[in-house]
Amino acid sequence: MSEPTTPVFSVRDLWKVFGPGADRIPGSEHAALPSTELRERTGCTAAVRNVSFDVDKGEVFVVMGLSGSGKSTLVRCLTRLIEPTSGTLAIDGEDVLAMDRTRLRELRRHRAAMVFQHFGLLPHRTVLDNVAYGLEIQGLGKAERRARAAELVEKVGLGGLEDRRPAQLSGGQQQRVGLARALAVDPSVLLFDEPFSALDPLIRREMQDEVVRLHREEGRTMVFITHDLSEALRLGTRIALMRDGEIVQLGTPEEIVGSPADDYVRAFVRDVPREQVLTVATAMRPPSAGEGDHGPALRPEATVSEAIEAVARSGDPVARVMKDGRLVGVVDHACLLDVVAGTGAQAVTV
Numbered sequence: 238m239s240e241p242t243t244p245v246f247s248v249r250d251l252w253k254v255f256g257p258g259a260d261r262i263p264g265s266e267h268a269a270l271p272s273t274e275l276r277e278r279t280g281c282t283a284a285v286r287n288v289s290f291d292v293d294k295g296e297v298f299v300v301m302g303l304s305g306s307g308k309s310t311l312v313r314c315l316t317r318l319i320e321p322t323s324g325t326l327a328i329d330g331e332d333v334l335a336m337d338r339t340r341l342r343e344l345r346r347h348r349a350a351m352v353f354q355h356f357g358l359l360p361h362r363t364v365l366d367n368v369a370y371g372l373e374i375q376g377l378g379k380a381e382r383r384a385r386a387a388e389l390v391e392k393v394g395l396g397g398l399e400d401r402r403p404a405q406l407s408g409g410q411q412q413r414v415g416l417a418r419a420l421a422v423d424p425s426v427l428l429f430d431e432p433f434s435a436l437d438p439l440i441r442r443e444m445q446d447e448v449v450r451l452h453r454e455e456g457r458t459m460v461f462i463t464h465d466l467s468e469a470l471r472l473g474t475r476i477a478l479m480r481d482g483e484i485v486q487l488g489t490p491e492e493i494v495g496s497p498a499d500d501y502v503r504a505f506v507r508d509v510p511r512e513q514v515l516t517v518a519t520a521m522r523p524p525s526a527g528e529g530d531h532g533p534a535l536r537p538e539a540t541v542s543e544a545i546e547a548v549a550r551s552g553d554p555v556a557r558v559m560k561d562g563r564l565v566g567v568v569d570h571a572c573l574l575d576v577v578a579g580t581g582a583q584a585v586t587v
């Protein structure tokens with residue numbers, strides 16, 4: 238077994254309460270009150286309530302929830318842009334709450350760069366200079382930072398637009414500049430605060446693909462806030478679903494869609510096309526005698542939708558699920574239909 242790596246973020250029992258006497262709320266008899274009652278009785282809002290999770294190296298950790306559920310507050314607490322009320326918080330094993338101002342500034346500039354919805358671009362600077370800006374703050378020489386910025390402009394697909402100013406770019410292009418600027422400092426984690434919610438749907442889709450591509454190429458850890466379920470499912474390695482300051486479920490897209498923790502989550506994912514999220518590992522059953530020697534072969538991570546296509550194409554009633562050259566199960570029409578209908582799916586580990 239490989240050694241467990243230190244999580245990029247490690248968050249335990251984190252609270253953020255706004256209002257008078259906020260620090261007296263965690264652990265008090267008021268702590269469990271629903272938000273409206275808490276506000277009426279104490280004048281306080283618990284934006285983040287007793288939240289614990291790790292963000293693992295290399296994952297895209299999505300924080301999802303409706304407006305007001307506490308997503309932005311939670312993610313801003315990670316770098317203390319908002320000061321947590323109580324709890325513990327570490328980045329790469331280092332206590333964030335113990336950091337002094339210099340260390341915090343260093344954390345925000347180098348280790349955890351934020352990409353905002355409103356880009357935060359400097360209007361009088363060119364694309365190239367906007368991207369180079371973060372490097373300028375770091376004290377890199379002019380030639381070096383321009384070379385690095387040019388590389389990143391190319392990487393996010395803006396080659397040829399280096400000399401434009403932000404006002405001469407579309408929303409999607411501006412967001413790419415924001416992304417390149419955050420990447421320029423080579424942070425160990427990128428934090429995205431609903432970066433694409435102001436973009437029209439096609440451009441938004443394009444930017445999501447861009448994030449997926451960057452993540453595939455670089456494996457950089459990302460924390461991504463969204464209120465959009467399809468965005469969360471497309472991007473997330475794991476999703477933390479928030480409601481009223483709490484994480485109601487934390488799991489892979491497949492776990493959230495296939496095994497919702499409660500009625501709230503169930504209602505949230507009701508309209509998701511299950512066959513596009515659930516995998517054959519969830520749908521498969523053990524093979525009966527003779528079933529393992531014919532039929533199309535699928536990976537356990539293949540989606541049920543891919544399996545339906547493979548089975549339909551082959552004309553064989555059963556597909557084999559293979560892992561490392563070994564038969565781990567089979568899927569037939571009934572298994573696949575069960576998943577689509579939501580009658581038979583439970584997560585299985587292979």
Ligand SMILES: Nc1ncnc2c1ncn2[C@@H]1O[C@H](COP(=O)(O)OP(=O)(O)OP(=O)(O)O)[C@@H](O)[C@H]1O
Pocket residue numbers: 255256282283284302303304305306307308309310311464
């Ligand atoms: N500075 C503040 N003072 C008082 N209450 C606040 C403050 N900031 C946020 N809140 C409250 O905390 C709760 C969580 O807000 P937050 O902005 O974190 O939610 P969100 O899920 O990010 O919402 P959205 O998707 O609309 O941005 C809300 O009830 C909000 O009104």
